[in-house]
Amino acid sequence: MAAAGGAAASTAPRARPGHVSIIVPVHNSERWLDECLKSVWEQDFEGTMELSVFNDASTDGSAEIIEKWKIKLEDAGVPVIVGSNDSSQPRGVGFAKNQAIIQSSGTYLCFLDSDDVMMPQRVRLQYEAAIQHPNSIIGCQVQREPLESTERYTRWINSLTEEQLLTQVFTSHGPTVIMPTWFCSREWFFHVGRFDEGGKGVPEDLLFFYKHIQKGGEVFRVNQCLLLYRYHPQAASHSILEETIWNHRVRFLEDRVLRSWTSFTIWNAGKQGKKLYRSLSSANRKKVTAFCDVDEKKITKGFYTYEESEETPKPKIPIRHFRDASPPLIICVKLDLTGGAFEKNLKGLNLKEGRDYYHFN
Structure with missing residues (x-):
């Protein structure tokens, strides 16, 4: 674990070829974390895989759940790296994701929010797609939970054509492949740059997605449902003001x-x-x-x-x-x-x- 108030190592371990790091930022996620980490354990990927978790000042039982799954996953041959911010104040999703990436060693990064659940074939299918699309963010189709929540948004996520993954990046929906479905190479992630660490109220995923496109990145979606995507009032995205998103969208439209x-x-x-x-x-x-x-x-x-x-x-x-x-x-x-x-x-x-x-x- 990192020292109090600090983070994991400042430099990333050397990447291991063919190795996938599952990146999970955690903040007060005990309600969902068991199911989330169980879905890591259930992956059918036959390559090497590790779990990199960064616990950002959780005050609930998240740390205990992480330790429980660390034992279980390592018994199954999946190394688990755990970092933490032990101060009284969380540093935010962007910071937690960056630290989870820095402490990991995979050639590929598979992003997973602590309140979501992967289907068993997710890592395998997105890994195969990432090899074919090296400068892409790879996404997938999703199942929303509860099913009746954000129906228009879910239809949009799942039905965009390959061309629209790039043409519809200016809409109010945000990235055309949503952050919890992202899979990309470690090399490309660091080429784009890290997530914004401004904390609460900063749309770090949208800003990274825009940088990705500005640097010539492409977008690809595996046309299978590989993620159970939860909607709930505690989600970090609810802290971002519509006006903030609007202003970023306008500037991006003007530039592009x-x-x-x-x-x-x-x-x-x-x-x-x-x-x-x-x-x-x-x-x-x-x-x-x-x-x-x-x-x-x-x-x-x-x-x-x-x-x-x-x-x-x-x-x-x-x-x-x-x-x-x-x-x-x-x-x-x-x-x-x-x-x-x-x-x-x-x-x-x-x-x-x-x-x-x-x-x-």
Whole structure:
């Protein structure tokens, strides 16, 4: 264990070829930890595998559960490395994940949240995919628990096409393969850089995912359900403000897409479309040639006017019917909410996602 308030070793052990490290950050996880670690024990992977756990200032019975499974896993031939932050204050998920990685030795990293459960074939199938896709984050399909929670989100996670894993990275859903499903090479992880350690309220997974894409990383999904993904009020993601996510998304959109566009249309002349317009840099606001919508009242209104500052004259931006809109478009309409009507309208325009439009919903 690390010294009080500290972390594990500051430098990573030398990676062992063909070796997979399962990375588990833990903070007050006793309610789920038994089932989580049991799923490590049940893996059918025939290569070498280790478990690297970092206990971030837990005050419940998590440490005892970890020690119990350490004995059981090592008896089964799976080494277990345990580090801890023994201070009174947790340092956060990003810090705990970084420390679990640093103390591990695998050529490949398999991320697992302490409240989730892996299917027995997960490590084997993602390892096989990672060999074929060396600069990728490998994900998988998931089963949500409870089943009725976040149904639209779960459908989105599981049904994205291979192309959409990269084109839909700007949506409010976050990474197109969710963090607890990530599997990647150790070399690529350190090429991208560590997780942000800002702590509570920082979307460390989203920021890492954006860096990954900016550095030329790809995204691949194993099209099988390999993870039971739990939804509960204690999840760390609930501490992140929507506005924080929004601001990161806008900056990423500007950097990856809008920088190369000379003009574009925003699809949605309502609240979300106008919010996006106001959130853009002054240079990118000037590129907005129109809004488009299906709402006749908004279209009849004719223009959207926004006062950028007292010194700058108010721009009057036309509002058009979506069929009269000129691509490229940034679409601020939420998917899977209109009984297929929006999707049908979009399909009827015969546009190509990733070239003529991107979703920002």
